[in-house]
Amino acid sequence: MKPFLDENFLLENNAATRLYHEYACDQPIYDYHCHLSPQDIADNRQFRDLAEIWLEGDHYKWRVMRAAGVDEKLITGNASGKEKYLAWAKVIPKTLGNPVFHWTHLELKRPFGLSNIILSQDTAEEVWEYCQARLMLPSFSAQGLMKQMNVRMVGTTDDPLDDLTHHRRIAENPDFDIEVRPTWRPDPVFKPELPGFANYIDALGSCTRINIYSFDDLTQALLIRLEYFAQHGCCSADHGIETVRFASCPSQKVLDDILQRRLAGDVLNDTDVACFSTAVQIWLGQQYARRGWVMQLHIGARRNNNQRAFQMLGANSGFDSIDDRPFAEPLAQLLSALNELDSLPKTILYTLNPAWNEVVATMCGNFQGGGIAGKMQFGSGWWFNDQLDGMKRQMEQLAQLGLISQFIGMLTDSRSFLSYTRHEYFRRLLCNTVGGWMNRGEIPADFALVGSMIKDICYNNARSYFSGKKNH
Missing domain, CATH: 3.20.20.140 (Metal-dependent hydrolases)
Known part of the structure; x- marks a missing residue:
């Protein structure tokens, strides 16, 4: 049984592994179409917390939260950032098979460097503290x-x-x-x-x-x-x-x-x-x-x-x-x-x-x-x-x-x-x-x-x- 999200994640044979590690993974990114805010880039926005950088405007995550029965207040409403994040963390174990489960843990691994942990209600505080410390760094603007x-x-x-x-x-x-x-x-x-x-x-x-x-x-x-x-x-x-x-x-x-x-x-x-x-x-x-x-x-x-x-x-x-x-x-x-x-x-x-x-x-x-x-x-x-x-x-x-x-x-x-x-x-x-x-x-x-x-x-x-x- 392969470990989850290891270095050979999604790579099923030796040829695939070699192609990825030797030819693909270090290539620069040419992101020719996105919806990022130009003002955020110009201002070099520093995100206050995981809710801002992770949940703000992300309707992929909003859809699965609604499907899991989360109240709209904790999705797009006036709840605090921490409350929205905790609601999201609680939902993650329910997203097995949905791409947001992969994306969430890839985003924790890169750029945060947090691996060997599954986001859940039990790990939410640990992840929050770990990531909050990094969000204050210039490299996370x-x-x-x-x-x-x-x-x-x-x-x-x-x-x-x-x-x-x-x-x-x-x-x-x-x-x-x-x-x-x-x-x-x-x-x-x-x-x-x-x-x-x-x-x-x-x-x-x-x-x-x-x-x-x-x-x-x-x-x-x-x-x-x-x-x-x-x-x-x-x-x-x-x-x-x-x-x-x-x-x-x-x-x-x-x-x-x-x-x-x-x-x-x-x-x-x-x-x-x-x-x-x-x-x-x-x-x-x-x-x-x-x-x-x-x-x-x-x-x-x-x-x-x-x-x-x-x-x-x-x-x-x-x-x-x-x-x-x-x-x-x-x-x-x-x-x-x-x-x-x-x-x-x-x-x-x-x-x-x-x-x-x-x-x-x-x-x-x-x-x-x-x-x-x-x-x-x-x-x-x-x-x-x-x-x-x-x-x-x-x-x-x-x-x-x-x-x-x-x-x-x-x-x-x-x-x-x-x-x-x-x-x-x-x-x-x-x-x-x-x-x-x-x-x-x-x-x-x-x-x-x-x-x-x-x-x-x-x-x-x-x-x-x-x-x-x-x-x-």
Whole structure:
């Protein structure tokens, strides 16, 4: 029986062990998509306690606490940090089989260095005291943790109206050499069905000093903000797409009419929404291609399902789930429309529904080319899929239907500075998968060849992919 969380955790054969320890574990981290607070990084936030650094904003943990019967006061309510932590510690023994059990103990082991202990009600005080002493150290500040975990680049997620003050402060700090780049997240612009759409367009107009009455006005305002983001090091955009839509628009006049009716408070029908959303995303895709930006499409979340909880706690509180709406046809049409304009940027496709893995993997193959290795990426297991089974399936399906050698690997997609251990989790699974191929004779037992691929997937491919190389 293997010990829990030893140095060969998740590594099932000698080939996997060698690949991980010799080629994967020491690679730097290129975390190209996350939800860390730029202000926390700029301020070099020092966390007061384990509740702040571990539970704040982490809806993965909130969901399992609710499932275990913990009162909301101890999750998102006004209980003290210590009370919330103790509630979490009490829940941990009940999470066997859930990825948060692994993540929790990986996070105690790295960066805290606490191993050979299982968090529980009985060990909670010991863990608290041990970790509290370390949280006071400079190496456990926001910047200190990033340095400890060998992070080279972080891509945050930022609204087009953000003034990027904190990114500027980070870039101007001579004592901090980790790249922190903004990521353009324009969801409010291409979702005219949202209740706050008109207010958002008004704010965009105020920000850019453009009165937005037409589609041309809108794109002129967006150009100003795109340029501003580019000046602050942006090299990527991210679109959160619950429903993939595609509808060709007959004329600019039609787009103007849709925009004006929506700004006047009209409710748009599905055709109008699809027409407007398509036009905005095609225009944005052209801009990304010209700048050499990467376009990320996160597809298939069903958000804010519990309306009572949404009204009390707001979005991103742990009440989202996997959707099952088909999207292959409109996605193909959207990518093809950009390709016909010779303006399809480097693109990462993520699906939250693992049932669509093969759909996404094969869709990527339709649009590869242009002399760019791995131009179309099947993104790593996302959200509910960044666990043992989900990541393994994604890697195996990518390998069988594309080129895993060109894969840009893992990302945290997290709000926590402790989540860098997800890269370790991914790397162990990657090495175990590939090591299994070697062990069964499915690929050569050539460690130089295979180890080089492992290094590329862990770091080199992502660094190259986000280098800003333009399509032409």
